[in-house]
Amino acid sequence: MPQSLRPQGAAPDLRAAILLTAALTLARLAALFATPLELYPDEAQYWLWSRSLDFGYYSKPPMIAWAIWASTQIGGDAEAWIRAPAALFQAGATLLTFLIGRRLFDAPTGLAAAALYGLMPGVQLSALVAATDAPLLFFLGLSLLAYTVFLTPAEPRRRRLLAAGLGASLGLAFLSKYAAVYFVVGLALHLALSREARRAWTPASAAAATLALAAVLAPNLAWNATHGFATFQHTAANAAWSGVHLFNIGEMGAFLGSQFGVFGPIPLGALILGVGLAIRGRAVEGRAIRREDLLLLCFTLPPILIVTGQAFISRANANWSGAGYLAGAILVAAWLMRWRARLWLRTAVAIQAGVAAFFLAAVISPALADKAGLANGLKRARGWSDTADLILDRAWREPGLTAIAVNNRFLFYATAYYGRDRLAERGVPLTSWLLMEGPRNQAETAAPLTDDLGGKVLMVSYEGWRRAEMQADFARASGLEIGSVRLDAKRKRRIEMFVGEDFAPRPRDPVSGLPIRP
Incomplete structure (x- = not known):
C-alpha cells in the first residue's frame, strides 16, 4: 500500500x-x-x-x-x-x-x-x-x-x-x-x-x-x-x-x-x-x-x-x-x-x-x-414525558397498587425513563404484561407481570391493543379510562387504562402461545 x-x-x-x-x-x-x-x-x-x-x-x-x-x-x-x-x-x-x-x-x-x-x-x-x-x-x-x-x-x-x-x-x-x-x-x-x-x-x-x-x-x-x-x-x-x-x-x-x-x-x-x-x-x-x-x-x-x-x-x-x-x-x-x-x-x-x-x-x-411535512418522522420522539405522567397520575390515584403493567415495550421504556423519579419515590414496580407464554423482548424478560405482583394492578394498553385480553386475565377489571397525548397538529397517542384485581392469566395455547379463548 x-x-x-x-x-x-x-x-x-x-x-x-x-x-x-x-x-x-x-x-x-x-x-x-x-x-x-x-x-x-x-x-x-x-x-x-x-x-x-x-x-x-x-x-x-x-x-x-x-x-x-x-x-x-x-x-x-x-x-x-x-x-x-x-x-x-x-x-x-x-x-x-x-x-x-x-x-x-x-x-x-x-x-x-x-x-x-x-x-x-x-x-x-x-x-x-x-x-x-x-x-x-x-x-x-x-x-x-x-x-x-x-x-x-x-x-x-x-x-x-x-x-x-x-x-x-x-x-x-x-x-x-x-x-x-x-x-x-x-x-x-x-x-x-x-x-x-x-x-x-x-x-x-x-x-x-x-x-x-x-x-x-x-x-x-x-x-x-x-x-x-x-x-x-x-x-x-x-x-x-x-x-x-x-x-x-x-x-x-x-x-x-x-x-x-x-x-x-x-x-x-x-x-x-x-x-x-x-x-x-x-x-x-x-x-x-x-x-x-x-x-x-x-x-x-x-x-x-x-x-x-x-x-x-x-x-x-x-x-x-x-x-x-x-x-x-x-x-x-x-x-x-x-x-x-x-x-x-x-x-x-x-x-x-x-x-x-x-x-x-x-x-x-x-x-x-x-x-416541511416531516412531522411523522419525529412523532416517536415526542410526547413520552406526558405519556408517563398520564400513566403515573392515574396510578397515584389508586391506593394499594401492587404493580403497574404495560403491554408495549415502548411504553415500558419511556415510562421507566420519564417516570424514573416518581417510580423510585413510590416504589410501585413497573412491569410488562405478556401476551405470549414466554417473553419476546427485554422488558418482558426483565420485568414480567407475575402472580406475586398481581393483587391490584394498573393495566395500561397502548392504543387499546389487546385490552380485552388483558381484562380477561383478571378476576375483576374496573375503572376504564382513556387518555391521549398530543404529538403534533394531526396525531395523538391514545392510552387505555383500567385496574385489574387478582391476576389469573388464562392458559396459553401450547403451539401459538396465545391465550385460549373461553
Whole structure:
C-alpha cells in the first residue's frame, strides 16, 4: 500500500479535517442540548440497560450501554448526555476516514472523504441518537485503519502487534453491533482476491488477530451462553426471511431508493458508476482493479449487496447497510478526485452540508420539520414525558397498587425513563404484561407481570391493543379510562387504562402461545 504524504504536505489537510470534525461535533452537541425532542423508546431502553452494566443484553451487545453509562456519570441522566456518545463516536469515525484516505491515496483525498462521510445524511442521524451504529462505524473505521497499516511491509513482530490490534478493534466493533460480521466478509473477500493480502498474513499474525478478537468477545459470548444466546437469537430473528411476501421487488426498490437518501445522491451515483467502470475495465479491457480500490470495494459492497438481497427476499431497514458507509465514502472521494470531477465533489459536499444544516435546525426547532411535512418522522420522539405522567397520575390515584403493567415495550421504556423519579419515590414496580407464554423482548424478560405482583394492578394498553385480553386475565377489571397525548397538529397517542384485581392469566395455547379463548 502506498505510504501517506510527508507530514509537512499533509498538515493543512489534516488541520482542515480536524476543524471540519470539530465544527460538526460542536454543532451536533449544541443541537442535542437545545432540542426539545424526547428520547425515542429504544434510546430509553439503552439508558435503562446502562443502569445495570453487563456483558450483554437481550437485543444488542453491550457497547451502547457502556457508553451511555460513561457519559451519564459525567453529566447526569438528561437526554443530551445519553445521546452525546453518538456525536463523539462519529467525530472519531470522521477523523479515521481522513487517516485511511490519506494513507491509501493522499491527504486531499482523505479530506474529501472526511467531508463526504461527516456530512453524509445517514451519519447526521446516527450522530444525534443513542443507537448502535455510531460506535460500530467508529470501531470498523479503526479496524480498517489497522488493516491498511498491517498490509504495509514491516518486520514480523510489528505485523503481529498490528494484527492483534486489528483483532481487538474488530472485537470492539462486534461488541457494538453484530453487523461487524460484514468486516469479516470483506476481509475474506479481500484475501481471496488479493495475492498481496495473502502474503501479508502469516500463521503467527493470524493467530495474534484471532486471539485478540476472541479475548475481547469472550465475556459477551459467555453472557450469551448463560442467557440462552438471547442476543444472537434476536439478531437472527431480525434477519429472518419471514416476510409476508417473499421475493418482494417493491421492498428491494424501496431499500435501494433509501440508500440515495442515506449515502447521498451524488456519492451513491458515483459509487454505482465507479463499480460499473471497474467491472467493464476488468471484463472488457482486462485491466486490473487498483489495489486500493479493490480493498475498499471489498469492505463497501458486501453490506450493500447482502442487505439488498435481504430486502428482496424479505425486508430490510435503510441503516442495515451502514457497515459499508465509511469505506464507501473513501472510495467515492478517491474516484471523484481521480476523474477530476471536483465540481461534482463540491456539489455533493454542498448538498450534504445543506441537508445537515436543515437537519440540525429541525432538531433544535421541530416546527421546521412540521412545516416541511416531516412531522411523522419525529412523532416517536415526542410526547413520552406526558405519556408517563398520564400513566403515573392515574396510578397515584389508586391506593394499594401492587404493580403497574404495560403491554408495549415502548411504553415500558419511556415510562421507566420519564417516570424514573416518581417510580423510585413510590416504589410501585413497573412491569410488562405478556401476551405470549414466554417473553419476546427485554422488558418482558426483565420485568414480567407475575402472580406475586398481581393483587391490584394498573393495566395500561397502548392504543387499546389487546385490552380485552388483558381484562380477561383478571378476576375483576374496573375503572376504564382513556387518555391521549398530543404529538403534533394531526396525531395523538391514545392510552387505555383500567385496574385489574387478582391476576389469573388464562392458559396459553401450547403451539401459538396465545391465550385460549373461553
